[in-house]
Amino acid sequence: xxxxxxxxxxxxxxxITVPLPDDKGLRGDGRPKVxxxxxxxxxxxxxxxxxxxxxxxxxxxxAAVVCARDGxxxxxxxxxxxVPDGQRRERLLELLHGRSWPALRAVASAGEGLPAxxxxxxxxxxxxxxxxxxxxxxxxxxxxVLDHVRAEESPEALRDxxxxxxxxxxxxxxxxxxxxxxxxxxxxxxxxxxxxxxWLEIAHGWRCDLNASLVGQFPLxxxxxxxxxxxxx
Numbered sequence: 001x002x003x004x005x006x007x008x009x010x011x012x013x014x015x016i017t018v019p020l021p022d023d024k025g026l027r028g029d030g031r032p033k034v035x036x037x038x039x040x041x042x043x044x045x046x047x048x049x050x051x052x053x054x055x056x057x058x059x060x061x062x063a064a065v066v067c068a069r070d071g072x073x074x075x076x077x078x079x080x081x082x083v084p085d086g087q088r089r090e091r092l093l094e095l096l097h098g099r100s101w102p103a104l105r106a107v108a109s110a111g112e113g114l115p116a117x118x119x120x121x122x123x124x125x126x127x128x129x130x131x132x133x134x135x136x137x138x139x140x141x142x143x144x145v146l147d148h149v150r151a152e153e154s155p156e157a158l159r160d161x162x163x164x165x166x167x168x169x170x171x172x173x174x175x176x177x178x179x180x181x182x183x184x185x186x187x188x189x190x191x192x193x194x195x196x197x198x199w200l201e202i203a204h205g206w207r208c209d210l211n212a213s214l215v216g217q218f219p220l221x222x223x224x225x226x227x228x229x230x231x232x233x
Contacts (some may be wrong), residue, residue, distance in 0.1 A: 004134050015218055025135070030215045038214065040085060041045055042080045044077065044084065044089070044092060044093075044096075045077045045078045045079065045080050046078075048062070048074070048077060048078055048092065048095055048096065048167075049078050050155060051096055053094075054167070055167040055187075055188055056186075056187065056188025056189065057104065057188070059071030059072075059075055059078075060072065060074075061104060061107050061108060062092075062095070064107040065091065065095055065100055065103050065104050065107055066084065066088045066091040066092045066095065067087065067088060067091065068084070073122050077092075081157040096172040098166060098167070098168075101165070101166045101167060102163050102164065105146050105162050105164075106163050106167070108116065108162075109159050109162050109163060109173075110113075112195065113157075113224075114201075114203070114223065114224070115195075115196075117192050117223060118195045118196030118199055119192075119196055120189070120192065120196075121127045121188075121189045121190070121191070121192025121195070121196050122191035122192075122196030122197055122200065122223060123195075123196075123220070123223050124193060124195050125138065125139070125142060125189070125190070125193040125197075125214065126214040126218075126220070127214060127215070129210075129212075129213045129214045129215070130213050135210065135211070135212075135213075137179060138179075138186065139210050140177040140178075140179070140194050140230055141170070141174050141177050141179055141187070141190045142175065142194045142197070142210060143188050143189065143194075143210045144177055145170060145173055145191055145194035145195075146194040146197060146198060146208075146210070148173075149195060149198045150198060150201075151201065152198065152202075154202065155199055155203070157196060158195060158199060158202070162195055162207060170187050170188075170190065170191045171187060174187055174190070191228075195210060196223075197214075198215045198233060200218060200222055200223075204218070206218060
């Protein structure tokens, strides 16, 4: 009986040729280098874009968590001009699978005083709260989150709570408030606004009223000099 030849399974592979300035190629003959990326690793970039859009995460925050050099590396992954390798790829997979939230939140809330991301959230909603519709939609979510975090009595406890929470919990809060998924891009800012407002309450012995505009309730200077400059107030 004749031998049956079973064809070898061929993995799909995308080949991207990237000529670099003054690059003499792999053999020193002037030809550009050829980088070979497995197609399933290129899909990580698509998943990463969806992840960042859903949770409002910046490229620089992703870079800090996966130990990439900066946000430009993350941009290359998302546009499929490069793929993460080694430990960076493993860290990225951990993040996309929801197992690195504490690390991501630690990056976002790092530093002394009011975390910058909380200040941006509070500044954004301070202006938005002038409009009744914003108070009835975004404000309802911020109020619900604020009710949860008012149990914390110190900035340190507030940071700890922020680091422990995963990204999906605020989506659940928004759903309970009747907010559709079309507002997903703003959910990170709503959560950060609530944390920022609670931080201001603790720091200044103040309590905000989310049924009214915040513009007259606290001075923008509480958020720092950079906030005053950014808002032009």
